[in-house]
Amino acid sequence: MPTRIIPIIPAMPSGHGPSSRKGRGTTVHIAHRFERDNRDVFDDGWATLGDEAQAADQAPPPATSVTEERVKSMLTRNTSPDIPFALSLNPYRGCEHGCIYCYARPTHSYLDLSPGLDFETRLIAKVNAASVLERELARPGYAPSPIAIGSVTDAYQPIERRLRITRAVLQVLGDCAHPYTVITKSAGIERDIDLIAPAAQAGRAWVSVSITTLDGALARILEPRAASPARRLQAVRALSGAGIAVGVNVAPIIPFINDSDIEHIVEAAARAGASSVHHTVLRLPWEVAPLFRQWLETHFPARAARVMARVQDLHGIEAAQRTPHVGRTARDYDARFGQRMHGTGPWADLIRQRIAKVSARFGLPRGGLPALDCSAFRRPAAWQAVGDARQASLFD
Template identity: 60%
Template sequence: MPDDDFTPLPDPRRRADPLKGRGTATRLAHRFDTRDRVSDGEAPVFMEDGDAELPPPRTEVTPEQARSILTHNDSPDIPFSQALNPYRGCEHGCIYCYARPTHSYLNLSPGLDFETRLVAKVNAAERLSAALQKPAYVCSPINLGSATDVYQPIEREWRLTRAVLEVLGACHHPFTLVTKSAGVLRDLDLLARAAERQLGYVMVSITTLDGRLSRSLEPRAAAPWARLDAVRQLAAAGVPVGVNVAPIIPFLNEPEIERIVEAAAQAGAHAIHHTIVRLPWEVNPLFQEWLDHHVPERAARIMARIREMRGGRDHDADFRTRMKGQGVWAELIRQRVRGAAARHGLGHGGPQLDVSAFDPTLLKPMAPSDSAPQGSLF
């Protein structure tokens, strides 16, 4: 089996100083490319003869007419069999995001491009409606946000997630949703209606309660207090909501486990979930660069503990251990999460969603979607 670790040859010239509001300033070459380029956000940087100047990054959004919208998996460690992502890339810029390598398939960098060069699947609702009406379709909960945050900042203008929720609501289809954005509250009406029918479950990821750490680790995600407020308002509206203490990074946010669980319980969360940080492919060098910039005094210690939980490697793709890790320290973290949840009366699973109410005949024909009227550059 090929090794999916990806570590370019070290070259200090290829490092870029952090950019305010971005997870990384590095346009790391993806695993199918041969070049690295960086931008420091101020002066252009030339990495080799003939390279063009790299201007300060802006968020660009390209509309796409998707041919299909549902993805499927049979991984035993993933609690859903189908997922929907209305966007490619994510403006939140979380440096640890395991989905960064997906940008390689667009011939874009999993580094800065992943958070600045986004794709909006403008016909997501239309494609979903068509998929649900196929005679062979078998209903099972659809996860929204497995590879991109469905409430990242651009959702305010494009509203693709809301359109998808409207389709699901119209035919009584169950769904789960994961986000680290308070923008989820904009669709509270649809989520509350789904909850009344046992059709929806929302998970809010809270990585840290430290606003300063959050601003560098996940720069354009909602502040920790805003996420807790979202949990509070969702729970008050009757929406079952869980909190993901994720990803847990040793010696960084790991000391906060008990405090995050306590805050989640006080906000009204129903359940607690957790994962250990994963560093597949290009995430590994980007994450280690972030450590060197932001916590150099702890960088070696953090990576050493990650390797202890990954069988001596930076990353372990084995589905039996990739989410939770292995060994003494992984088990200790699991016990701490479970113990904290038990002290506050929180469970570890979501509610049983109703698949029996699904009725595709309730769906109406949808007109073909065009590009959003506000344009493609923000």
């Protein structure tokens, strides 16, 4: 069987990077890390490379495709000390929001798909998510713990409006009084306030809304199909007004791109009714690093080198590791627990201090997941009935 070859488009000199496409975070079908063979694009002197780029620019925008998947399990157990929850679920694989910085892009590699354009255009919908979750919650040995919804890909990305998988999951959790959290950058969560508000008022639900910038023009190229910053703040206001505790996540903080927005975001979040604030810095695992470098060369070529140098500073990358060597690419990111989310060193400390000062000024506590009540949990009714019938049959 021939090996599938996907071209990698390398970073180019300033002003000559890959073209951008409205509504997409990247135009690149970057090869994933499990590919056996890669092919680099280069100019052969006959101007064919320019012709290909022009043809790509004139091509219609790539469409989004959705593949239905029937999964066997929904709950994922997390052991990372950086993450304040033990259980998570994600109704979708891939995310149409197209955020160029998304740390989840490399997960598409496990599907033999590109973490680049495929991640935001070739989506997988777990259509039986609600029924599978019911079955998992009904297991006799199951011990309730808050479930984080959308920890990898956004549970309220555009296709949720039609498929309503996330809403079905929330209905299951509500029916059995199970605690949960939702993290999103979509205003679509407003649709489900009728389900989230009763759970929140019982101490069983909490929402986090990620806001990267207040600059609409920057947001359109950073996270092209996510809700606008103003719309996200409106969602915070609506959630808070319904009695739902909602935190704002200033994330990710990218030096010389959106770090000047930190204080403005926290102030806007406080005025919208947020109950807490937290932050993370830019993370560049696996294929995200070359994709982000290409994005910088496309949109901010004059400051690309300065941005990457500061990102490396934030993650404590030593000088010798910042340049490529034979058999090794430049290192941009340190994935160690305790460091990867907030960084290390003086620049990371400065960001923490800024967050702390502005949070105190507006009376917003810092931190992540609040304590949620697990005491009212009851097994899903349908499965309880099945279990009771099976138990009764033992004595017939």
